[in-house]
Amino acid sequence: MTFAYAVTDRTRRLGTRLCVGLDPRLDAYRDSDQLRDHTLDVLEATAPYAACVKPQLAFYEALGLQGLKILEDVCAAARTLGLPVLLDGKRGDIGSTALAYAQGWLTGRHAGAALTISPFLGFETMTPFVETARAHGGAVFVLVKTSNPGQGDLQGSGVSERVAVEVARLCAQEPQGEYASVGAVVGATHPQDLTLFRALMPRALLLLPGLGAQGGVAADLAGAFGPGGVGALASASRGVQYANGLDVQASVHAAHTFRDDLNAALGVTGR
Template sequence: MKHNMQILQELAAANGPLCVGLDTDPSYIPPSVLAKYDSPAQAVLAYNTEIIDRVATAKSACCFKVQIAYYEAMGLEGMRVYEQTLKAVKKSGLACISDIKRGDIAATAGAYARAHFSGDFETDIITINPYMGFDTLKPFTEYAQKAGKGMFVLLRTSNPGMTDIEQKELKEGGRVLDGVGAELERLSKEFASFYPEQTCSPVGAVVGCTEESDAKALREAYPDIFFLIPGYGAQGGAARIAATLLKNAGGTVNSSRGILCAWKKSPTCLQKEQDGSLTMDDIGDAAGAAAIEAKNDLLSAFAAL
């Protein structure tokens, strides 16, 4: 049995490294289009479905990353849309990453693992925050063994505040994030014996692409770990930095607003918005074109290394 990170690694090799982030906020949808739906949540579902269809059909991405916070913010209906979005991604044939960033004491972590690796919100891969201690990872890694699930553990994030904790020097030497990296290496070796035929561990790392020196150092330090790479595009990360992180075991590079809000940079869409004829289909077309452009940008940067 292939674990889900292995499947994602193979999809990235086949389709290119782009991950489309469905961090979908109703405010991204123009009011004239939003008004055509019974609720903002239903508009978000239609928006997501259009984008998933365009991206999957064009094979311009290897996965989608669904950020749960945007759906929680819409209440119960939002969580139903979250569930339906996960199903739409699954149906597309691409991998699904649920960006939940959970991390808590073992018993609570076990409940989070059940919630997102089974039942209504079942997904392929999740994001985990390890900074409450490595014992919080165990309930999730157990699902990697018994059900082939995957997880991306926060290592070096893309936000400016990551210097507050991740970059702090330890008395015994190295940074806090180096301690996380050592644990990821240990888990990778442990899973190597469990999945001897596969080319990556089910435990990957989140590594932002907003600083070139860090990107090079972390890719060299952890050559066998598959990366989820945020920060590209709207957050300021350059394609050349993301490409550096795609070496060795590879990775997937997330773009959210650059694709979700692509219609705002389309002269055709803007003109249609002005005259009141803009449709969700037009927005989906703009997102699909932006995904193809992002994929080509990343592949070109990687080829130039």
Template sequence: MKSFIIDKLYNRVEERGVVCVGLDTAIEYIPSHLFEGRSETEALVEFNKQIIDATIDVAACFKVQIAYYEALGLKGMLAYKETLDYLREKDAIIIADIKRGDIAATAKQYAKAHFEGDFEVDFITLSPYMGMDSIEPYMPYMEKGNKGVFTLVRTSNPGAEDIEMVKTEDGRDVYKVVGDKLTEMGSKVSGDCGYSSIGGVIGCTHVEEGIEIRKRFKNMFFLIPGYGAQGGKAEDVALYLNNGNGGVVNSSRAILLAYKKQEGREKEFALCAREEAIRMRDEIRAAVDNL
């Protein structure tokens, strides 16, 4: 039977917990000593490598937000590629947070850009609000088994109310229509774990909806933002999981900048990141156990 990338992610969660380390690395996050003898982008790559080394065994996956690298121009994109290369060396599961959303030939080129070549990753994030034909060009890669997507469904930002919560003619919220269509499409690329390679981005800051969302999209694996800096708590996150699996929980600043909360530990930034990832993992595990 064909194996799917979602099975690998599911197994990583079983082994290492739900933490997704967000490498949304801004230059100002990097401790000053890393700039000694290095350019900005060299320091950025070195910072990322040390964070990866410190958290690889306690994180299910890593999410790299491309905007932080695009903002630095060509040298930033080289740092992005070098970060991806290092993650692959470590057999890490990589989510590229690119949020593309276009159709036809353009989407095919996005798929080629991020599922092949210099910027190849395991999963990418997509916006489905142009319709399901904006997702279809990625299907051939997913059908081969080794690629997946996380598609925006119910996001954690306040502006999500503007579109995602609008009622349709049949009484469903727009995000539910989107999620239902993605579930149907994803049935073609379901793994042995019971989840589809078409996952959903589901923010954990809408606690009142959590149980309903998890039940409605029972075969959808979630990428869960909103924990920590955006106000989501461990007990909120637990509602979006199935017995502690079925999703990964992203944390970027809280892990990358953990050293700033502890005076005098700048040179131990990677160890601080590890400690925060473990604290987060264990806190969510305890919340799941207390459900």
């Protein structure tokens, strides 16, 4: 089962388009053991409302070797729960270094089934990531238009649209199917652009970061979705994991609310 199929199947079965981000911040905890336990508790408790889970690599790497072990535990727990894992690492490099990143984050116990990647060193640098993802039934999500306010410094003037055309070309290389192994990151903070990017990349899964804490609103995101309300994942991280400090039930309530708000925007119902 490919990542794209698994996410789409979960969306249909559970009626959820929410991607739960897990960004554990050490300063919120007594120690790394509490960080690990709380992160796993949030993962398990919010799983019924999630189409996939998105650990942000930076927060695990910041903890050194212990953080990588926690990441392995998070990935293992997600697989046990049937949750596809999308690692947010925004990797991008040339030649053998790109291949090493691809092997490191798309294969192995600590790896995800999908990875965010940056195209801004040139489109050929995406090849090792795309090929590794395809070989392992995974996916890559190419940065097209990110959620941060400063994205326009480099992503404006038609650059995002040019990257979107390349994503569509890569999708077209694959056998016909609903969604391909190459997806795109388009921030939930750019609702006015979602219909355009959906049209430019009809076979790409769209990852919409920025729901909640960054200002993205579920009611504005309908344009990113394809027929039947599939084809996109709206991601909330701080707004779920730290909805009310370390209160796990608050995280559950937040995930439930985000799921229902997304469904309302699309005129569909959850399970």
